Amino acid sequence: MGSFAGSCEIVEEKDEEVRLAKVHSGRYGKPSLGSERKQQREYHGSLEYDIDKLFQSIPVKPPTRLLSSSFHYNLETSASAGPSRTTSPSKRTTAMKKPGTPQSPRVLGLSDSLSLKQALRDRCISKASEMAAQKRLSKSAAASPRVSEADRIKSLYNNQSTRLGPVDKGKRTLVDETSLVPVNNDKPSTSRSVPQGYEEPSNPVSEPSQMLEIKVLHKASRSGSRLSSGSRELDENVASTSAEDDVQEVDKHVTSLPSDSSEKDIAAELEKKILSTTLDDAPEKSKTKVTRMIPRPKQKPKRKILVKKKLKIGIVSTKKEEESDASLDSSANKLLCQRCHCSLKSTSINNQPPSYTTTTHTPEVCSDSLSSISNNVSQSSEAEIVIMKQNVSSSNDSGNKFEFSLSSKDSLGDYSRSTSGMSEESNLSRFSCGNKPHMSMDVRWEAIKHVKLQCGGSLGLRHFNLLKKLGCGDIGTVYLAELIGTNCLFAIKVMDNEFLARRKKSPRAQAERDILKMLDHPFLPTLYAQFTSDNLSCLVMEYCPGGDVHVLRQKQLGRCFPEPAARFYVAEILLALEYLHMLGIIYRDLKPENILVREDGHIMLTDFDLSLRCAVNPTLLTSASPPGNDPARMSGPYNTSNCIQQSCQVSCFSPRLSSNQQQQQGRNPKRTDHLSKTQQHLKRSLPQLVAEPTEARSNSFVGTHEYLAPEIIKGEGHGAAVDWWTFGVLLYELLYGKTPFKGYNNDQTLAKVVYESLKFPDSPLVSFQAKDLIRGLLVKEPENRFGSEKGSAEIKRHPFFEGLNWALIRCATPPELPDCYDFGPGSPGGNDDRYLECKAIGDHLEFELF
Numbered sequence: 001m002g003s004f005a006g007s008c009e010i011v012e013e014k015d016e017e018v019r020l021a022k023v024h025s026g027r028y029g030k031p032s033l034g035s036e037r038k039q040q041r042e043y044h045g046s047l048e049y050d051i052d053k054l055f056q057s058i059p060v061k062p063p064t065r066l067l068s069s070s071f072h073y074n075l076e077t078s079a080s081a082g083p084s085r086t087t088s089p090s091k092r093t094t095a096m097k098k099p100g101t102p103q104s105p106r107v108l109g110l111s112d113s114l115s116l117k118q119a120l121r122d123r124c125i126s127k128a129s130e131m132a133a134q135k136r137l138s139k140s141a142a143a144s145p146r147v148s149e150a151d152r153i154k155s156l157y158n159n160q161s162t163r164l165g166p167v168d169k170g171k172r173t174l175v176d177e178t179s180l181v182p183v184n185n186d187k188p189s190t191s192r193s194v195p196q197g198y199e200e201p202s203n204p205v206s207e208p209s210q211m212l213e214i215k216v217l218h219k220a221s222r223s224g225s226r227l228s229s230g231s232r233e234l235d236e237n238v239a240s241t242s243a244e245d246d247v248q249e250v251d252k253h254v255t256s257l258p259s260d261s262s263e264k265d266i267a268a269e270l271e272k273k274i275l276s277t278t279l280d281d282a283p284e285k286s287k288t289k290v291t292r293m294i295p296r297p298k299q300k301p302k303r304k305i306l307v308k309k310k311l312k313i314g315i316v317s318t319k320k321e322e323e324s325d326a327s328l329d330s331s332a333n334k335l336l337c338q339r340c341h342c343s344l345k346s347t348s349i350n351n352q353p354p355s356y357t358t359t360t361h362t363p364e365v366c367s368d369s370l371s372s373i374s375n376n377v378s379q380s381s382e383a384e385i386v387i388m389k390q391n392v393s394s395s396n397d398s399g400n401k402f403e404f405s406l407s408s409k410d411s412l413g414d415y416s417r418s419t420s421g422m423s424e425e426s427n428l429s430r431f432s433c434g435n436k437p438h439m440s441m442d443v444r445w446e447a448i449k450h451v452k453l454q455c456g457g458s459l460g461l462r463h464f465n466l467l468k469k470l471g472c473g474d475i476g477t478v479y480l481a482e483l484i485g486t487n488c489l490f491a492i493k494v495m496d497n498e499f500l501a502r503r504k505k506s507p508r509a510q511a512e513r514d515i516l517k518m519l520d521h522p523f524l525p526t527l528y529a530q531f532t533s534d535n536l537s538c539l540v541m542e543y544c545p546g547g548d549v550h551v552l553r554q555k556q557l558g559r560c561f562p563e564p565a566a567r568f569y570v571a572e573i574l575l576a577l578e579y580l581h582m583l584g585i586i587y588r589d590l591k592p593e594n595i596l597v598r599e600d601g602h603i604m605l606t607d608f609d610l611s612l613r614c615a616v617n618p619t620l621l622t623s624a625s626p627p628g629n630d631p632a633r634m635s636g637p638y639n640t641s642n643c644i645q646q647s648c649q650v651s652c653f654s655p656r657l658s659s660n661q662q663q664q665q666g667r668n669p670k671r672t673d674h675l676s677k678t679q680q681h682l683k684r685s686l687p688q689l690v691a692e693p694t695e696a697r698s699n700s701f702v703g704t705h706e707y708l709a710p711e712i713i714k715g716e717g718h719g720a721a722v723d724w725w726t727f728g729v730l731l732y733e734l735l736y737g738k739t740p741f742k743g744y745n746n747d748q749t750l751a752k753v754v755y756e757s758l759k760f761p762d763s764p765l766v767s768f769q770a771k772d773l774i775r776g777l778l779v780k781e782p783e784n785r786f787g788s789e790k791g792s793a794e795i796k797r798h799p800f801f802e803g804l805n806w807a808l809i810r811c812a813t814p815p816e817l818p819d820c821y822d823f824g825p826g827s828p829g830g831n832d833d834r835y836l837e838c839k840a841i842g843d844h845l846e847f848e849l850f
């Protein structure tokens with residue numbers, strides 16, 4: 001996930017390399033015998049053919065500058081690593097070639113790369129424009145409104161905004177050329193990459209014996225660089241390929257891809273598709289006029305999202321469109337639709353979502369896991385958590401079963417479930433029922449349901465006005481979209497299935513989709529709908545107008561957050577990671593770019609295409625106090641519901657006070673008041689859960705350079721502890737404004753991660769507790785790393801978080817955003833930058849500023 005700074009992403013993708021190798025072999029080497037003709041035919045009609053022609057038409061300038069250091073280094077390492085770690089010279093040569101320069105490895109300078117990219121971009125854009133023009137000509141007059149919509153979408157594409165503006169665009173930017181990083185094959189504990197000239201410590205790791213192919217993709221939308229293993233993710237995810245197979249599969253061609261090609265390809269192809277989708281879907285029904293039940297309060301004309309109703313696309317139920325969402329809730333309140341004044345249904349606030357219990361191994365009840373549940377009810381005016389505990393005698397008893405049944409009145413977060421119901425199936429079924437508990441009252445659900453009802457259940461792209469392109473990732477493009485006639489905004493990730501299949505990226509897209517379906521957490525994205533429309537796979541998600549934390553950090557004074565703000569963000573991230581780990585998801589791509597800021601200032605961790613899914617075996621380390629002392633059942637002023645009631649008055653973040661400070665304030669640190677006694681009691685008596693996928697192992701080389709854990713770089717195989725490493729890097733970056741092991745290039749960064757010891761700058765001043773936590777998290781050996789044993793449960797108890805009420809963090813006031821903070825054109829966010837949001841009030845669906 002990224003913002004708009006020029007950045008790049010490295011994807012290690014064997015299948016991609018194979019595909020490219022095929023194309024290259026067709027051009028430069030011997031074509032394969034069997035499918036030669038077919039391939040040629042396909043190739044001649046393909047975009048690649050056009051691109052190649054384009055490349056061939058570009059005069060190849062002699063290199064004006066040296067290779068980037070990374071590339072240079074890799075040439076060196078490739079050449080010097082010896083036979084055990086390199087591919088054959090011919091392979092290497094092929095890998096270093098750029099398309100269009102057959103037979104001669106071409107050395108590209110930055111300017112070449114840029115001109116090639118620019119040419120490619122122009123080519124893609126002009127191709128798409130041609131297609132759009134053809135379509136336009138072939139359309140009847142009746143379809144002309146569509147054309148204007150298509151033009152608008154096209155201009156959205158072409159006007160790729162640069163959200164970052166003046167912020168540091170060079171941050172985590174990779175060199176523009178291919179990085180060939182050696183990887184071990186035989187010996188697991190080897191360093192993949194040591195930069196040229198970097199002095200290894202006295203005990204250097206053994207030399208890698210295999211070339212690992214890494215493709216550098218440049219992401220204009222992000223300032224970070226990222227590594228992923230593409231299709232190998234699937235192997236891990238479905239556990240269908242052994243680690244050995246995996247390693248063997250990697251040992252294939254080493255090749256490179258023009259850095260921008262992936263993104264431009266996907267953008268061009270998506271544009272083409274979207275254009276044709278909108279053009280093909282000629283409106284069959286008359287335009288719908290939007291009328292508002294309540295007049296919109298005065299809005300400032302600037303910086304608003306213009307929900308212009310340039311075109312109302314008729315709702316037709318056509319084509320192959322899949323839906324994963326469920327039907328309308330029958331027991332719903334009637335709302336008046338602002339679009340057609342028909343009745344719109346909204347779930348009653350008193351409705352309880354269906355509760356279910358699981359029969360799986362569920363020894364998982366703890367204060368920490370409760371906190372995420374409590375988050376879901378923290379806005380309840382009255383809530384009651386009932387923990388039914390069965391067979392708690394042994395923490396390892398697989399028959400343990402708990403049921404959380406939470407009833408709430410006037411709750412924004414109706415919640416009823418077993419924490420053990422974390423299997424994909426149960427979550428999917430929960431999802432398919434339309435009951436995303438913590439968002440169940442969200443009016444966007446109702447809007448989606450309503451439109452689906454109107455169109456017979458087949459939601460499609462035609463039901464959305466694409467307002468703005470938010471960014472382009474490796475597998476798709478994200479748009480800000482309005483569900484037509486509702487004024488509800490969504491972020492829609494549009495992925496071209498054909499493109500994904502050709503690039504062997506479907507597994508990554510599938511993994512992301514699967515994970516998104518499972519999620520139900522305040523700090524993780526809500527997937528409202530998914531559908532496939534004209535071979536475009538679309539994910540309709542919650543829109544975060546606040547940009548990402550990377551951009552936000554750069555707008556802070558000194559480009560780093562004050563400690564309380566950093567504490568706030570990492571605390572929310574910790575809860576999100578805890579939840580993911582409980583689901584058996586190792587996130588693996590934590591970085592500020594992937595942390596989006598909601599309109600309320602809380603965060604949302606996004607981007608799951610590099611995540612690893614694995615089995616998790618939650619363990620109850622300490623059981624709860626006897627039932628009589630069960631804090632969750634306590635009555636009186638300090639029970640959970642009252643705690644929630646107090647949420648508006650009680651700060652979630654009480655300041656940490658040293659003994660001295662407490663004495664200065666006339667408080668005896670040994671003597672605590674009643675509330676803190678109770679809190680201590682809660683802390684002591686709640687069970688402690690470890691839901692850490694400690695057994696999970698992956699050999700993929702995934703992540704972002706500055707955030708990569710040493711074990712990933714060394715190819716030792718990694719597990720959930722990588723998330724705690726990245727968590728430490730994140731905290732460091734938020735506090736100091738830079739990552740701890742950043743080198744002058746990515747290879748040096750990797751080497752520093754592996755070999756260099758952690759240092760803290762003198763300024764800004766950071767508390768001992770923060771440093772101590774970072775030190776614990778940035779331990780090179782994963783087994784000794786803080787959190788590796790007990791996961792988030794361990795980290796949450798660190799003094800850095802002392803005084804933090806985890807259960808109430810969702811009600812805490814987020815850090816104040818700087819005045820200069822720009823939510824983007826027309827987006828909601830700041831006080832003077834409000835935007836219409838639809839709300840269900842009484843019997844009406846109304847739109848108002850908030």
Ligand SMILES: Nc1ncnc2c1ncn2[C@@H]1O[C@H](COP(=O)(O)OP(=O)(O)OP(=O)(O)O)[C@@H](O)[C@H]1O
Nearest residue numbers: 001002003470471473474475478491542543544607
């Ligand atoms: N829900 C959202 N709300 C607001 N912006 C979003 C949302 N989801 C994604 N974006 C923005 O869209 C851009 C692209 O997102 P996407 O997840 O496709 O890309 P990515 O994370 O950079 O790449 P990849 O798909 O390769 O993981 C990012 O810059 C991100 O900031």
